[in-house]
Amino acid sequence: MKKVLSNISSPLSILLWSLKPFERKDKVFAQKVFELLCKMDSSYKSFLTEFSRLEVSLKKLVELAYLEAFEDISPLVGVEHLFLSLMSLVGRKDYERAKIFAFSQKRERGLKWKILFEIITDLTALEEVGLLSEVIIREKETNLLIQKLLQTQQGSLLLVGHRGVGKTSLMKGLAKKIAHWDVPKALLGVRIISVDVVALANAPFSMRGFLEDNLGAVIEQWMGPKRKAILFFDNLHLLPVGMPIGFSARGGRKFIRCIGATQDAENTRLVDNPLGALWETFNVGEPSLEDMRKIANIRARELEFLHNVSIDKAAVNEIFKQKLDKLSDISDALDLICAHKKFKDTPSKKDMDKNEERLLLKNNFRIALQKRDLDAMYVLDRKIKALERTIGEGGEARKVVIGGLDAKRFFKKGPLDILPFGRSVNSLERVLMKSIIGQKEAVLALASSVRRAVLKFKGENRPVGAFLFLGATGVGKTETAKVLAKALFGEGRNFIRLDMSDFRERHTVSRLVGAPPGYVGFEEGGQLTDFVAENPQSVVLFDEAEKAHPDVLNILLQIMEEGELVDAGGMKVSFKDALIILTGNIGSDLISKGSIGFHSEPAKNSSASYVSYALMKERILNETKKILKPEFINRFDGIIVFKLLEKADLYKICGILVNDFEKVLLEKGIALKVLPEAKRFLVDRSFSLEYGARPLRRFIEKELMDKIAGMVLKEEVKFGDVVRVSLQKSGTAFQLKMRVKRIRKII
Incomplete structure (x- = not known):
């Protein structure tokens, strides 16, 4: 019991320090508790003697402290929980006063500990209970990583490689070897703790300091004082600047090591700085062809579950015939083939008819529910479930089979x-x-x-x-x-x-x-x-x-x-x-x-x-x-x-440009009609054999678009108007004439 108490609380002097808030609010209550605690010496013998005088067993006190921690949503039993359990034994009224003081900090503290434990995962523990996902252990890279971990002067390691190369799988493989005692004695009992970097980076700003300062302490108390741990930060570059360095420098005691993982492009941001000496780069390359085949088969089984399809080995073999040089490309190709096959697998006419019947039955079920007709609801519910089983919605969906021929057709068609x-x-x-x-x-x-x-x-x-x-x-x-x-x-x-x-x-x-x-x-x-x-x-x-x-x-x-x-x-x-x-x-x-x-x-x-x-x-x-x-x-x-454009070509281009402008005006509720003679005028005045269609575009912007824009700003053209553009003669020259017609009904 002494050992239990030593693991859940700090020295009794901290309990005395926690009375300071009561000295300001209730001096009588604080003095009473202070006298009680002063009778207790820091030695366990005096402590137990004092409690024997109060006729209270230490086991009861510890049990009450655990209950306080549970109500506080705290994964650890702290000093405040032992203090509250003590107050509950002193008296009900005194306990309620202490509870009121602790309640103001309860929700914030509970939320912090909850977030802290949501971002860490013990990969070794998952493997011990058979819940860690299946991976291929790359012996060469794993053995080299173990040698790095065994070096006494080794700092934090940074796994560097492009996306999908297998950095996370390398750490999972190490956790599997540790769980099965397939490592040197120095690494037996080590826990691989994965830290969710995305959740850590997205944590509330007010809690970042708490998370950074307490991460190592939580893991120490979680595992015990003599257990070793390795913190694994996947996608380390997603953390705000300074936080990874802080974890490495203040990660806890010497038995806690840090391993980060990042992509090639983000490596320089983490290493090329004055504190970059804390990290040593460990390059992770592409796996061998044999390992790639094993990993592809594992990925195929995962996609079978995600897409609800059945992938034949011939499809995987066909992918390797394409000589894809990256593991991520092979995985993406498998995913694309599954999606492409499911996209082509459209429902039959019979299934569509059954779906229409199902929607009709559900509508009748809602009507029966409004009328509180239980008998009709029971009958309709059975019909709906039976019909859904036949079309693969209520029961197990019909699986799509992906074979080697599907993969061959996929690659034969080409990427476009x-x-x-x-x-x-x-x-x-x-x-x-x-x-x-x-x-x-x-x-x-x-x-x-x-x-x-x-x-x-x-x-x-x-x-x-x-x-x-x-x-x-x-x-x-x-x-x-x-x-x-x-x-x-x-x-x-x-x-x-x-x-x-x-x-x-x-x-x-x-x-x-x-x-x-x-x-x-x-x-x-x-x-x-x-x-x-x-x-x-x-x-x-x-x-x-x-x-x-x-x-x-x-x-x-x-x-x-x-x-x-x-x-x-x-x-x-x-x-x-x-x-x-x-x-x-x-x-x-x-x-x-x-x-x-x-x-x-x-x-x-x-x-x-x-x-x-x-x-x-x-x-x-x-x-x-x-x-x-x-x-x-x-x-x-x-x-x-490309050949030069003739006038006939520019007439067609003019029509396209004018039609595009008409669509823009129509969205604003203004209709535009440009007569053929006006289009011929635009082309004749801007035609240039040397410069092509660009003078035409500029001339349309100047003579047509700019003038109508000015009319809109002056409110000469409003919502619902029709602008008719024709050609008129002014002296010896011709120019565009714009006539606005207002109609009640918008076209």
Whole structure:
């Protein structure tokens, strides 16, 4: 009993200190308790003697202290609980006074201890009772980690590796070996305590100091004074700056060790600082091929439970045939195949009819419930449950079987066929032709090249496709890239444009991949690598590539050949699911001189002579070879040449721009009608063979959009009005005429 008391309380002097609040409020009550406690010496003999005079057993006192701790939602029996149990034996009135004092701190203290115990998990204890998830123990890495832990001068370890490499599984494997006594004697009895970093970082700010200062103390009292522990902080980089260092430095006694885990990109933030000496880096690489197969089988069993499917071993084997080099890619592929298969598994007409019947029965059940008709409710409930069992909702759902053929079809279709909205490259020409005007030859060539790239007629590690768009300014090169991104990848953040005129100097290369450590902008990362890492399925446009520095072109050459790029932080960014497009104005000087043209066939009403589109493409390619290196040109899946736009093309583009403006006004309750003669006026006044469609866009903004915007601000056009735009003659010139018609009924 002495040992029990020594484990649950501090010296009796602390009990005397806890009387100070009573001295200010009730001196008589405090004096009475003080006299009682002063009779007790710090020795256990005197303590027991005093209680024997009060005819109270120590066992009863300890039991009452435990009850007080339980009511306080505290995992430990503290001094205040022993004090309250003592007061309950002194007298009911005195106990109530002490309880009132303790109640003000009870809720806050209980919440703190509750949060503290929710963020820690004993992995070793879970394995001892068979509740730790199944993992593959990587013997080589685990043995090396054990050797590091056995070093007497070893500080805290930091496991570094990219996402999904197996850092957490490595610690779980160590916990399994310790639980089964498959470790050296020095590690027997050690507990692996996992700390939930996300919960710790999201804890209320007022409790962070409490959690940081008491984490080691709680684990010490939880395990006992002679037990050893290793604190494991997964995703250590998610903690606020300073907290991980504080845990390492004040983690408790020497028998408590700290092991953190972080990704490659976040390693420098934790290590490259004055206190970084507290951590020693332990690199965790990809597992061997044999271990990858075992881990993939375990992951398949987990996904079977999560997706309620049945995964055949042939499906796992088919994934390994794709030669995926990362464990995270294999796991993601398994998850995608399951989701894709379930997406295709739509309910049959028979199931839909049964579902309609089920909804009707449930509606009748609600009516019976309102009428309190118990007999009808009983009958309807049995019918509903029986019907749900037949359609797989109330009982066990029908499992979808995923075999090797499903995985083969998944990879054979390529990455673009499994993207949002189920878009297919088969209709790519039709989608592009709706928005790209006057570039039929370029669209057909682009669609054919994209289709070849998607069908995997290329290196496994190369991007989905790499294309070079050539032509004069304003012919639709950038717009084609935007429409292509939307056609292939759907709506969303899947397009980035990099103006190569901003990368003329050598040092500007760092903007793409990030500045090296120690240089300005290191924390910001690279524009290109950060975007592709977050959006792997996207279109990357390098506009006016001929203006970039040669070092930038070397980076593009690496992307098109290797399909990956290493940023300044050492993280590899994959471009395997990205589409690379470069644009250039090479040959535009020849166009301005009028020596060549871009019409696919001679124009009937034009006095200028135009050569064929094929001849024009050949001349432009010859000019391109003089500027770009041959090894750079050979990396493209297709070189697309855009011809000059004719007036007929600009009429169609004008219609598209006006229709877009009409939609904007219609959302504000204003209808716009532009007559054909007004559109012809806009095109005739802005036509430029050299600059393409850009002058037309600017002229529409100036003559149409700006004027209507001014009318709206002056309240000359209001909600429900119709603006009719026509053409009128003013002297010898023509100008647009805008007439506002107000109608009662909004169209």
